[in-house]
Amino acid sequence: MSWQIHILANGRFSIRFRTQWGGDLLPSMENIPSSIFLAYSASGLVLVDTGFDPEDVGGHGSFAAQKRTESLEELLKSLGLVPEDVGDVIMTHLHWDHTAGMRLFPHARFHVQADAFRAFLCLKPNEETYYRPQHWLPLLDRMVLIEGDKEIVPGIRVRRTGGHCAGHQVVLVETEEGTLALAGDLPFDYSGLWSSLPADFWEDYRRCKGEKTGWSDEQWKRLRAFMKKNKLMDAPCGTREVSFSRLRRGCARILLTHDPGPFILTVKSGNSRPDSGKGSRRMLP
Numbered sequence: 001m002s003w004q005i006h007i008l009a010n011g012r013f014s015i016r017f018r019t020q021w022g023g024d025l026l027p028s029m030e031n032i033p034s035s036i037f038l039a040y041s042a043s044g045l046v047l048v049d050t051g052f053d054p055e056d057v058g059g060h061g062s063f064a065a066q067k068r069t070e071s072l073e074e075l076l077k078s079l080g081l082v083p084e085d086v087g088d089v090i091m092t093h094l095h096w097d098h099t100a101g102m103r104l105f106p107h108a109r110f111h112v113q114a115d116a117f118r119a120f121l122c123l124k125p126n127e128e129t130y131y132r133p134q135h136w137l138p139l140l141d142r143m144v145l146i147e148g149d150k151e152i153v154p155g156i157r158v159r160r161t162g163g164h165c166a167g168h169q170v171v172l173v174e175t176e177e178g179t180l181a182l183a184g185d186l187p188f189d190y191s192g193l194w195s196s197l198p199a200d201f202w203e204d205y206r207r208c209k210g211e212k213t214g215w216s217d218e219q220w221k222r223l224r225a226f227m228k229k230n231k232l233m234d235a236p237c238g239t240r241e242v243s244f245s246r247l248r249r250g251c252a253r254i255l256l257t258h259d260p261g262p263f264i265l266t267v268k269s270g271n272s273r274p275d276s277g278k279g280s281r282r283m284l285p
């Protein structure tokens with residue numbers, strides 16, 4: 001089965017590590033492009049990730065730029081689709097900039113690594129702010145939990161990588177020119193943020209912008225009940241298994257969620273080298 005890919009440009013955002021008094025504790029991450037991917041073939045559609053909410057980019061001074069035409073609803077409409085057409089959504093991971101559109105899909109199954117949930121048992125305190133449980137807690141009954149590598153449909157499979165966060169997975173798509181990897185945020189490393197910024201910065205970060213980045217007791221309770229029901233609390237998270245450089249060796253082409261690129265591109269040729277990443281670990285969302 002041969003698939004093609006639409007790259008759906010979802011807008012850009014800038015993140016600042018600013019205190020409530022206005023000082024920047026780290027250099028900001030400016031104008032980060034963000035994409036959603038839609039794989040299509042004669043046999044169907046598979047969406048990979050669902051983008052971010054431009055009204056909810058955490059931190060003082062952080063902001064997003066998303067044109068109306070860059071919202072997920074409008075991007076689908078531009079392809080002649082409605083959310084009801086989408087039956088399978090693969091989540092590379094559950095960070096806030098990938099989950100905002102999950103609520104749009106009334107019939108979809110969400111394919112997520114079980115480790116993406118186990119990760120909630122061992123988050124560093126600042127890592128709570130990387131998630132918006134309100135995006136997906138109402139959808140828990142449609143989560144398809146994956147342990148490791150799995151074929152989702154013929155020609156599309158996921159590979160658990162870990163790395164960017166526990167339970168991160170990449171999507172390997174068979175195209176006419178070879179295997180294309182939709183690699184999410186695999187090369188980007190957040191692990192230094194907790195030690196780079198003081199704990200009171202993160203306390204303030206949670207509270208700013210209407211406390212959207214804080215978890216309520218009710219949300220934790222609901223999540224724990226889901227994890228208990230699915231026996232996710234009985235085993236630890238998997239360790240890192242696949243590096244970005246190792247992934248690159250096996251693929252004709254790699255697309256990252258935050259690659260700069262054209263708004264919509266139909267990938268017909270898969271033999272070009274990826275133009276970003278370079279195998280290094282960088283810090284980006």
Ligand SMILES: [Zn+2]
Nearest residue numbers: 097185257285
């Ligand atoms: Zn991201």
